Amino acid sequence: MPSKLESIKKSIWVFHLNTGSCNACDIEILDALTPFHDAERFGVKLVGTPRHADAILLTGPTTLEALPKVINAIEASPRPRILIALGSCGSSGGIWHDTYSTIGGVNSLLKILKERGVDVDAIYYIPGCPVRPEAVLYAIALIKGIVEKRVKSVVLNAE
């Protein structure tokens, strides 16, 4: 639904979910809103309830304890909604990607969401450990289409 996503580009309201992260990303998200970085100039706002959210920020490898609540929160947010996996833990489980009490990043979560029939309109990944506030701003600019995607997969032959 690209046309629907177009409508949220000018005002992205974000609900922040800590799914078991170490808080470094969480404070950097907050930092992105403070004077030096000021994400609000892009229309970004942190909201207090998933009902108002356009984007759900996931920071953390999604612990088993947090999993049901994460699913509920995503389900509770109205569509169109985007998911933003933040930091190395969010993107792919990070340093905890295979421990006993996590499900290891957003990819496993997406599978579970699919099983439950919870749709997400787009997913963005922001690597970083922790994510710099500028990296958050870059991702927002990417969502809004201001900047070009710079990272891409390369396959190189050693010989």
Place this chain on the structure above:
Amino acid sequence: MNFIRKAVKPAELLIIAGKTKRVTVKYPFEKPILSPEFRGSIEINHEKCIGCGACVNACPPNALEFVESSDKRTLRYNIGRCIFCWRCIDVCPVNAITGTRNFELATNDPLDLYSYIVHSKTKCTSCSKTGETVKMRKYIMQRSPVTENYINNCPDCRREKFINALSVRKVGFVAK
């Protein structure tokens, strides 16, 4: 008097605001505030990399991993899992890994997060089992006085040959 001064104290915030003015850096339209020491993503030079696996052993979150197949050994770098500690740079014996100050890594495609360096594996001349990477073997040969014959075998064959040679010398034949 003191009472009034205290009452209007909160308004002094306006003075501070007036003094500091705007501090916002207009990233991405301006350059970000980045210290010269910042650790960003790493770059692996595929020409220098020998596929030894020192970085794979040192990497705390397993962002650098080997993906093995019968004749290829692929070094996979997962930026999505990298914690940017640069331990791999510390341990790389051939300085193939360099650090950058790049943090603009956001993407909407999970496949973008992976990059690969494909190494061919050596084959044992005796048993066709595959072993370390070709470049790793070259690296070892340049640095240590081992014969090509010796190193072209896999460790199993090497041991077997050694035992055989030993038994030939001691008892004159190879026990089956």
Place this chain on the structure above:
Amino acid sequence: MLMDRNHIIQEYISLAKSLNGNVTIDNDTLHIIIPKESLVEIADKLFNKYQCDFRTCIGVDERPVNGYFSMTYVFTDNRNSLYLLIKTYIDSLNPSTPSIMKVVPAVDWCEMEARDLLGIEFTDREQYKLVLPPGWPDNVYPLRKEVPYNYRPLLRGTSEKISPSTELGVIPIGPYHPALHEPEYFELYVEGERVIDVKYRGFHVHRGIEKLAETRMTYQQVNFLAERICGICGFEHSTCYALAVEKAAKLDVPERAQYIRSIILEVERIHSHLLWLGVAFHVVGYDAGFMHMWRIREKIMYLAELLTGSRKTYGINLIGGVRKDINEDKKQKTLETLRELEKEFRELIEIAINVPQVKKRLSGTGLLPKEDAVKFSVEGPVARASGVNKDARRDQPYAAYKYTSFKVPVYTEGDNMARALVRINEIFESISIIEQLLDKIPRGPIMLEDFDIPEGKIGVQVVEAPRGGDVHFVITGHGKPYRWRVRAPTYNNIPALKIMLKDQPLADAPLTIASIDPCFSCTDRILVIRENGKREWLRITTGV
């Protein structure tokens, strides 16, 4: 003083001997092995008679080594800089031991954690599930050596539905809030706007750190893992881990490295306290204060990046030293930044603390009397605001703190204002500590070359994090720790919240919860009515 210390050590030894204990002394640590029958008595004596500080307890699966489980209780004698490790062996077939909760109330959680993770039963107390998620299979104890670290059970019934409730007096408060730490969930029972009871459910971030360290990781990798226990005071954790291993292995780390560690620790303390003040202002709705506090904090973040290479999770600690040096240029820059910071902070905090709403809502709320503070063994600014004078930097000097002089601010009011004031004073102290350290920093290497770590040695270390004492306990193993136990200060502080929240206005609950600086605020729990008319509680208790 030295006489005194020897005298008290003798007293501890005779106490242990009288209870059939076995004592070995290792520098500042007394290892006391005691039969489990005498456990309660010795804990009672140490905690109540000698007024030792209870830090944590550790369950260890020693079956591969000697066929027993063991429990170790860490006490510290703050006046004499002594660590007392009370260890008892527990039969592996029927793992059960008396609980010391009657005499040391603060042991509550860590005993339950040992029960969850190792399957040790505790008699004479109420037992409940604490750490593991609901639906975790019985008889699987992740910290037992035979369980693989990446064992993932199939969990069923993951959606948490509570029976339909019309009670509007229950206000769920949990953590999704900006700048908060561990996701925690509080259920506040309110009468009008007054809190009458509190229920707590935490451990949403149980990620299996301890298990990971003793399986997949190596000694040097664990530093980076330790740093990710907490994103705000991570460097304290990695320092604490490194110091504990170095203590166990008796490594002589270069002085310069210790100085650099102390400097970075103080930088982190300043950033953490500024963050807390900002968040506290945000919680009381004073957003301008929050913004300006974080504007000031940005300088410290830049400084941290300059000194270490990363804004957070600095990643410069290794066992044996640090990875980045501080050169003359950086030193000047640091001093300059600190001077600016001090000036701006002084200006701003004076204004912020005088905002009528901030002042009114901080003073007199979230009271924690001294007796309760001692009973729950609370840590850090929470303890110091309630008149408990303890600070590991002074009591158990580590890194380079013995070369500095600083004041430990102590207030007796025990309210949120006192906790804020402790933190404000500590920022000024930290600035002065960094200046002293930079002034005195010796030349030399920053990393110990070539060392090995013997197996089976025990190291325990307390490091004063911004929120209180971190405790790390390490038993060395082959190439990696055999057992690594971490206790963060918030672990002891949260149970005290029950006292602090009771009879408070609901509006101050987030502030009070934030005041212990797990600074988290609220959660949503949303009642949705499904299309089929079924009522269902959605609990969105996750978040920061």
Place this chain on the structure above:
Amino acid sequence: MLLVYLTLGLIIGVISPVFFDGIERKLKAYLQSRIGPPITQTLYDLLKLINKEVKPIHTTPFIVLYLLSFISSTLASILMVEIYVYTGESLYITLGLSLLAISLTSLTIAPLLVPNPFSYAGGMREVVLALINESAFIVSVTMYISLINNLLQTEALSIPLVLSVITITITMFVSGYALTGRAPFDIAEAEPELASGILVEFSGKLLAAYLYCNLLKRFLITLITAGVITAPLIKHSVFSLATTFVLTVLLWIVFAVISVTLGRSRVDLAPKTLAKTYILFISLSITGLLVHAYG
């Protein structure tokens, strides 16, 4: 001619709150040393919300009904205030104030219909605040009009009367400010403890409608305050209408600046402080009036 002005005024009344809010956010951002969102941001927010899915609550129809009643009575009230400013007939301001009472009531009730503890707690707080402020505001506005007319008619300057006018003006400003739900008095939304309180369950169009209603409420209250100040002073009809609008913007900005420097109050503190202030100032004003009349 009047009809043209009024239609114009009404259109301004409908659209401008959205941009006023944009200005307020920009100003706040400036006082927090940052750039802040563009002035059109609130408009973007509302447009986006309109395009979003609505998560249904079973009481939605009632809430919509209350919001409709709010919007209609508010627009009628704006019209009445404009006519008052244009003509100077105090009958119209009386009508405007009674319409204000209706509209505030509908807006206060709406969140109480949401089956959620946060919303309920927030709603109750709103009711407590509204009870105190609404009456204080209406009383002070009516008193202000009669007092200022009295003052303008008296030949010699009467100090008790001036004092009386000053105290009642302060009451009017304070209660008006409190009614707009800004900083110390935004306890109903109280994000940290109540997860946006009264707004917690609203989503999509419903949220857009509710947020817009709140902006409209702010505008109406600011407009009334500006209107009663201008009307007795400037008699020229169109000019006084224009002045009222300018004054509305200025007042809005002043309120915004005040709200930056303050924190959020508590539900047990705010009504007490407010009630004390109102009782003190209104009785002072009455005393002043009595002294003027009989002294």
